[in-house]
Amino acid sequence: MKHNRVTIHHVAKKAGVAISSVSRVLSNHADVSDDMRIKVEKAVSELGYEPDYLAQSLRKGATQTIGFMIRDITNPLFSIVAQSAEFELRKAGYSIILINSHGDSSVEKENFSLFKRRRIDGIIASLVSEDAAQTKSIINNLGIPIVLLDREIAGLKASAVICNHSIGVKEATSDLIKNGHKRIAFVSGMKDLLITRSRLKGFEDACTEGGIKIDPSYLRLGKFSEDYSYHEILDLFGSKKKPTAIVAGGIGASAGALRALKDLKLKVGKDVAFIAVDEWPMFDLLSSDLSSVYRDPDEIGRESARLILNLITGGPTSQAVVQTHYRKRTSSRRVLNG
Amino acid sequence: MKHNRVTIHHVAKKAGVAISSVSRVLSNHADVSDDMRIKVEKAVSELGYEPDYLAQSLRKGATQTIGFMIRDITNPLFSIVAQSAEFELRKAGYSIILINSHGDSSVEKENFSLFKRRRIDGIIASLVSEDAAQTKSIINNLGIPIVLLDREIAGLKASAVICNHSIGVKEATSDLIKNGHKRIAFVSGMKDLLITRSRLKGFEDACTEGGIKIDPSYLRLGKFSEDYSYHEILDLFGSKKKPTAIVAGGIGASAGALRALKDLKLKVGKDVAFIAVDEWPMFDLLSSDLSSVYRDPDEIGRESARLILNLITGGPTSQAVVQTHYRKRTSSRRVLNG
DNA sequence: TTGTACGCGTTATCAG
DNA sequence: CTGATAACGCGTACAA
Numbered sequence: 001m002k003h004n005r006v007t008i009h010h011v012a013k014k015a016g017v018a019i020s021s022v023s024r025v026l027s028n029h030a031d032v033s034d035d036m037r038i039k040v041e042k043a044v045s046e047l048g049y050e051p052d053y054l055a056q057s058l059r060k061g062a063t064q065t066i067g068f069m070i071r072d073i074t075n076p077l078f079s080i081v082a083q084s085a086e087f088e089l090r091k092a093g094y095s096i097i098l099i100n101s102h103g104d105s106s107v108e109k110e111n112f113s114l115f116k117r118r119r120i121d122g123i124i125a126s127l128v129s130e131d132a133a134q135t136k137s138i139i140n141n142l143g144i145p146i147v148l149l150d151r152e153i154a155g156l157k158a159s160a161v162i163c164n165h166s167i168g169v170k171e172a173t174s175d176l177i178k179n180g181h182k183r184i185a186f187v188s189g190m191k192d193l194l195i196t197r198s199r200l201k202g203f204e205d206a207c208t209e210g211g212i213k214i215d216p217s218y219l220r221l222g223k224f225s226e227d228y229s230y231h232e233i234l235d236l237f238g239s240k241k242k243p244t245a246i247v248a249g250g251i252g253a254s255a256g257a258l259r260a261l262k263d264l265k266l267k268v269g270k271d272v273a274f275i276a277v278d279e280w281p282m283f284d285l286l287s288s289d290l291s292s293v294y295r296d297p298d299e300i301g302r303e304s305a306r307l308i309l310n311l312i313t314g315g316p317t318s319q320a321v322v323q324t325h326y327r328k329r330t331s332s333r334r335v336l337n338g
Numbered sequence: 339m340k341h342n343r344v345t346i347h348h349v350a351k352k353a354g355v356a357i358s359s360v361s362r363v364l365s366n367h368a369d370v371s372d373d374m375r376i377k378v379e380k381a382v383s384e385l386g387y388e389p390d391y392l393a394q395s396l397r398k399g400a401t402q403t404i405g406f407m408i409r410d411i412t413n414p415l416f417s418i419v420a421q422s423a424e425f426e427l428r429k430a431g432y433s434i435i436l437i438n439s440h441g442d443s444s445v446e447k448e449n450f451s452l453f454k455r456r457r458i459d460g461i462i463a464s465l466v467s468e469d470a471a472q473t474k475s476i477i478n479n480l481g482i483p484i485v486l487l488d489r490e491i492a493g494l495k496a497s498a499v500i501c502n503h504s505i506g507v508k509e510a511t512s513d514l515i516k517n518g519h520k521r522i523a524f525v526s527g528m529k530d531l532l533i534t535r536s537r538l539k540g541f542e543d544a545c546t547e548g549g550i551k552i553d554p555s556y557l558r559l560g561k562f563s564e565d566y567s568y569h570e571i572l573d574l575f576g577s578k579k580k581p582t583a584i585v586a587g588g589i590g591a592s593a594g595a596l597r598a599l600k601d602l603k604l605k606v607g608k609d610v611a612f613i614a615v616d617e618w619p620m621f622d623l624l625s626s627d628l629s630s631v632y633r634d635p636d637e638i639g640r641e642s643a644r645l646i647l648n649l650i651t652g653g654p655t656s657q658a659v660v661q662t663h664y665r666k667r668t669s670s671r672r673v674l675n676g
Numbered sequence: 677t678t679g680t681a682c683g684c685g686t687t688a689t690c691a692g
Numbered sequence: 693c694t695g696a697t698a699a700c701g702c703g704t705a706c707a708a
Contacts, residue, residue: 007685018695023687031693053456054396055685058700076619079417083438098436100421118391258623280619281414285596287625345701356679361703369677393701396684
């Protein structure tokens with residue numbers, strides 16, 4: 001196991017020139033003679049030399065690396081976002097370091113510190129919470145450009161990709177109402193997240209316009225987890241005022257709700273109407289033809305890449321808005337025994 | 339935007355000691371007085387100093403980084419593998435750089451070069467092909483420890499996580515035969531991959547033991563893509579000798595086949611029996627209760643992490659075998675009109 | 677036990 | 693236009 005790493009030093013020696021000249025040729029410096037260029041390029045290709053990122057980074061103060069922190073790469077939405085962001089960033093010469101936070105804000109804190117120590121050039125993050133004052137101060141003191149996914153934190157120097165959830169949810173809910181539904185349950189994550197408030201707003205607006213008074217017991221806004229959703233749905237259908245329709249905010253919520261309905265032997269689209277907010281792979285192979293509120297994960301990835309590159313090159317913080325829209329399928333139709 | 343990065347230099351000055359003493363304290367060197375330790379630790383915590391990975395890496399020749407190259411992070415199986423590998427590697431102090439190869443072997447080549455330039459300590463990779471002589475020589479010349487996922491390349495200094503596909507497929511196929519099926523189609527990826535050959539072996543063994551002669555036209559081994567599978571299934575059911583059962587090797591193959599059956603208005607588990615090799619999220623919410631050949635993606639991730647760490651610490655190359663097993667559900671039952 | 681000096685592989689500055 | 697040299701931030705022989 002010999003140290004056969006070939007450095008700029010070897011190239012210089014082989015070409016019979018100074019190290020700095022090699023560096024100049026390789027960085028396409030203007031003031032270099034054709035003769036020099038040829039000599040150096042010959043030595044480079046003969047030795048198969050490739051500049052070391054590490055040394056370059058140390059010298060230049062930039063690592064060409066983006067930290068991508070998400071709660072769960074297993075979430076199909078995030079994995080698409082990650083893929084598309086990676087694709088875009090790679091084109092710009094950046095690699096990404098992937099870190100799962102497992103939805104734990106203390107892990108998030110560690111990760112930020114890790115990013116700093118690794119001299120990451122920029123961060124794309126889907127954070128657990130929006131209200132953590134601590135997180136805010138950490139980010140502000142980090143000195144690293146950051147793009148937040150679907151989070152809005154006041155007083156934070158950060159760009160963000162925000163999805164316009166309210167529009168899609170409103171469309172979907174309005175359609176349910178138009179189909180005669182009056183008892184509509186809404187299951188989603190914590191109310192202190194923008195994403196939930198935004199969805200809730202769409203839901204409320206649709207109800208107001210449709211002349212429906214919202215029964216607070218139909219609002220189940222606690223966690224994004226499948227487990228939470230599962231039990232809330234069981235609870236709802238164990239009560240006297242069973243809903244005739246469900247709007248599930250997020251993949252976890254949808255999964256939990258669908259499992260609950262399955263266990264209750266209720267057929268989606270027949271016994272109960274259903275709207276899934278967000279889709280997942282092989283969505284169309286489910287037992288029921290689910291209506292959904294769709295947003296394009298690829299777009300989220302692309303936009304987050306664009307925003308972080310902007311920030312890195314000295315641009316101002318900004319927001320990108322990704323639209324959502326209602327995809328009507330059969331699961332939102334009128335329920336006969338409603 | 340001032341350079342307020344705090345270095346070991348600042349700590350030394352603040353503590354009134356030499357840089358090397360700070361370094362010694364931080365790396366828990368034996369010969370350091372309590373007095374010195376206290377002084378340094380005080381300065382460190384007051385300044386919030388954290389050693390720079392970059393400089394450490396350059397000095398030590400190790401980046402504490404693992405390159406994770408997969409064909410598609412969007413594949414739910416891979417995303418679980420990635421998550422679990424990341425979790426394990428993180429515990430050992432490693433971060434992972436995620437790279438998608440998009441199933442393109444020329445991108446793979448670039449990625450290897452990138453890994454080298456970034457001085458990655460180890461690689462975990464799911465390669466496109468096994469036969470590429472070029473890839474083999476690249477890897478062998480790379481000088482970086484590597485763990486291959488589900489690939490076996492002769493003459494390569496690499497560890498590997500291999501799944502025992504034949505067992506699960508054999509069990510599943512035998513069950514189909516026991517249920518009276520004789521015309522069983524098998525759709526999967528390229529035959530020159532170990533994974534395909536291994537599955538095929540299980541399939542053939544079951545047929546042999548069950549006294550079934552395999553009709554070559556039932557073997558559709560071309561690509562892992564959904565598209566390929568979709569068209570092959572359409573083709574099979576357009577022929578005279580329609581199969582009564584299908585074994586789909588891989589998530590893409592399963593998705594394509596299920597879509598084709600849906601378009602053909604054939605009900606899985608009723609009009610045709612079906613075995614999915616590999617599961618995916620919300621598998622149980624599909625329209626049919628699919629039997630499957632299961633392997634644990636978490637285990638694959640854990641094992642790959644273990645193997646690469648082994649290699650990095652100077653251990654010999656080795657293989658880990660992950661078992662598969664048949665999960666019997668209703669889709670493999672007897673088909674009435676078979 | 678502690679401090680000095682050098683090197684890891686580059687790039688940038690400054691003479692020549 | 694080219695060559696020597698000083699950083700970048702840290703670890704470690706070596707000397708004190």
